[in-house]
Amino acid sequence: MNKPLSIPSFPRLQYGVDIVPVEDGKVLLRSFTGSVMLSGDFVAVVLPLLLPLLDGRHGIEDLAAKFDETLRPEIEDFLTLIQQKGFLGKAAQHGREDDAVMLSSKDCAYWSLYGASASQAATRLAQSTVVVTGLGDVGKIVATMLAASGVGTLVLVEGATLSTRSGGPEEAKASEAEKTELLLRKQYACRIVTIPTTIDDAAGWEETVAAASVVAVLSDTMSMSGYDRANEVCIKHGVPWVSARIDRQRAIIGPFVIPNQTACFACFEARSRANADHPEDHEALYRHWKELNGRRDIWPSLLPFAGIVGNFVALDLLRVLAGEHLSAAAGRIINIDLPTMERSVHEVLKLPRCPACSRLRDRRPTKIWDIIPTETRSVG
Ligand SMILES: [Zn+2]
Incomplete structure (x- = not known):
């Protein structure tokens, strides 16, 4: 049985994620939210093929189908890890968010x-x-x-x-x-x-x-x-x-x-x-x-x-x-x-009774006797 995933159904690698191959088959993923160093067979064999597919256009099933079924748990673990690290973009509708956008890719x-x-x-x-x-x-x-x-x-x-x-x-x-x-x-x-x-x-x-x-x-x-x-x-x-x-x-x-x-x-x-x-x-x-x-x-x-x-x-x-x-x-x-x-x-603080913006601007100023409690007034 598949474990529940918190990852988007169409995972997309966040903008600005740098993928840097380091010595001995290690890969450094570096983004605006942090860095993570990955190593092992999965990194050496699967990652080079998997990362380009994280474009928001491939669903989880689609991704899993491209690899051996035995790799599915590792793919899900990997996606969960990079999701936790903030490397996955926000969920996109139907994975086709960019189609609706007329902005430059930098602005996006x-x-x-x-x-x-x-x-x-x-x-x-x-x-x-x-x-x-x-x-x-x-x-x-x-x-x-x-x-x-x-x-x-x-x-x-x-x-x-x-x-x-x-x-x-x-x-x-x-x-x-x-x-x-x-x-x-x-x-x-x-x-x-x-x-x-x-x-x-x-x-x-x-x-x-x-x-x-x-x-x-x-x-x-x-x-x-x-x-x-x-x-x-x-x-x-x-x-x-x-x-x-x-x-x-x-x-x-x-x-x-x-x-x-x-x-x-x-x-x-x-x-x-x-x-x-x-x-x-x-x-x-x-x-x-x-x-x-x-x-x-x-x-x-x-x-x-x-x-x-x-x-x-x-x-x-x-x-x-x-x-x-x-x-x-x-x-x-x-x-x-x-x-x-x-x-x-x-x-710059708001001015009480500002002639232009105060809600009280049209009200008459409070007279001192308006705010003296009755019992005080009765004294003397
Ligand atoms: Zn004002």
Whole structure:
């Protein structure tokens, strides 16, 4: 009688398992989850034939039939061992998981190890709609990486783009969002919608946000154009949003706002004002940054630095969308310092009675006598 197996009915060797022949017929199996050294006749004779068949397309019966019936217990023991070591991939439907996946094999390998499964990640990404606002260097990299990684729909909003890198007069007439759309359409299957205005001028911004999985507002400068509107509408519709901007030699990412769960941008702004040496200057700067829109400033910026920031945001969004990871910037500000290339993380707590996100924001403040117990009040 066959003993019960915990192994998948269509065993598939995990992505990234290295098979290294070592001296005296030994074989080292090495994966992301550990290593195991195997030796003996079974390893020398059966393994070279068995391992290539562990592709998720051969069932246990099928595998056993390819070898002498007397080897079946050893095959089952071997499969159980490598299953325990985490060398077998997650069970695949009908052993044909990869057929449904449109991602690159590297992406599939990543999501099968660090997400639910490759096909689930592909489905989640394909069903995602990401609003990318601000098509400067950072925004273009975010849009390109998301399109290349399987995101189904991108909404490109011009936002506070600085068109300093645009070409001749004809080309300059198109918005950066439209130019990015043309480039992406040539290479990727992603559905793209273009809104060639700022957030504040975008007709149907509420509908755009309501239909989105996540919103990213990006700038190569300290422009915070549209931040207040993005914050307000994303909170209203329960859609997460993240921002990134560059202040001289420092990039600032976040906070990634999960409505009703983590600090919103207004929470962050109020807290950072409270911590400022000169709160009035802080307020004036934020007012200035929120009005900074489409100016052709000569802002010191190196393209690879924008690349680091854009790729950071894109990677984080992909992990949130496909792998259901918590954003690295959820309730946090992440600073990336260009001179030292160091990263620092600052927690941002929700502000009680935040004018933008607190559930109590429309309630009158509690008066001191509301919370004094009756018996105390009766004294004196
Ligand atoms: Zn708030």
